[in-house]
Amino acid sequence: NAGVTQTPKFQVLKTGQSMTLQCAQDMNHNSMYWYRQDPGMGLRLIYYSASEGTTDKGEVPNGYNVSRLNKREFSLRLESAAPSQTSVYFCASSGEPGRSTDTQYFGPGTRLTVL
Amino acid sequence: DAKTTQPPSMDCAEGRAANLPCNHSTISGNEYVYWYRQIHSQGPQYIIHGLKNNETNEMASLIITEDRKSSTLILPHATLRDTAVYYCIATSGGYQKVTFGTGTKLQVIP
Numbered sequence: 001n002a003g004v005t006q007t008p009k010f011q012v013l014k015t016g017q018s019m020t021l022q023c024a025q026d027m028n029h030n031s032m033y034w035y036r037q038d039p040g041m042g043l044r045l046i047y048y049s050a051s052e053g054t055t056d057k058g059e060v061p062n063g064y065n066v067s068r069l070n071k072r073e074f075s076l077r078l079e080s081a082a083p084s085q086t087s088v089y090f091c092a093s094s095g096e097p098g099r100s101t102d103t104q105y106f107g108p109g110t111r112l113t114v115l
Numbered sequence: 116d117a118k119t120t121q122p123p124s125m126d127c128a129e130g131r132a133a134n135l136p137c138n139h140s141t142i143s144g145n146e147y148v149y150w151y152r153q154i155h156s157q158g159p160q161y162i163i164h165g166l167k168n169n170e171t172n173e174m175a176s177l178i179i180t181e182d183r184k185s186s187t188l189i190l191p192h193a194t195l196r197d198t199a200v201y202y203c204i205a206t207s208g209g210y211q212k213v214t215f216g217t218g219t220k221l222q223v224i225p
Contacts, residue, residue, distance in 0.1 A: 004158075031209060031210070033210060033211075035215075040217075041217065042202075042214070042215040042216045042217045042218065043159070043215040045210070045211065045213075048210070048211045050209065050211065056211065058211065088156060090158050090159075092158075092159075092210070094209070094210060095208075095209070101147055101164060102147075102206065102208045102209060102210070103149070103161050103164065104149075104151070104159075104161065104210055105161065106158030106159045106160070107158050108157060108158050109156065109157070109158055111156075
């Protein structure tokens, strides 16, 4: 049981390059989330997927796209990276079927630098 | 989801109890209080949650006031490994409307 896994762990991009951050969970959770965390700041929600087949914008969606590939996987794509997207990106999941409470589990993060 | 307010930082001596407060005065009846912590720059980690009764697990205790407008996370014997940022949030389900904020930075001092 690996929990939430993210790849890659580190990435350096040049301005204008594109890339996809991968996230997978093995807890049979319904909901998945992408956050960014800038230095000294709290987590900000980029996009979320409440259930397989649905995605919605969070607080800071501009410059990103997402795909909920199946129940396990939720990817985040930067089409044309900008220095303002330099951040640590966390994927999370929650919503174990049949449970009344909703604990969220986080991945280890991807540290992205855009030059 | 209810907004929560936490002090930005606290210190605690190693071996002593760390008491971290959280205000959630607008919490609704079906919202749970959850606590998470983030050690260094790792992903946040779940600690404990509760609705209205006090809760205890192997990591911590959670005390919720009778009116549910505030709560306190207690780490009974703080160690250096407990140095982290602690987040208090309230939600009735799902995290799409939750604001994690900047939490409380707990520094455990030797």
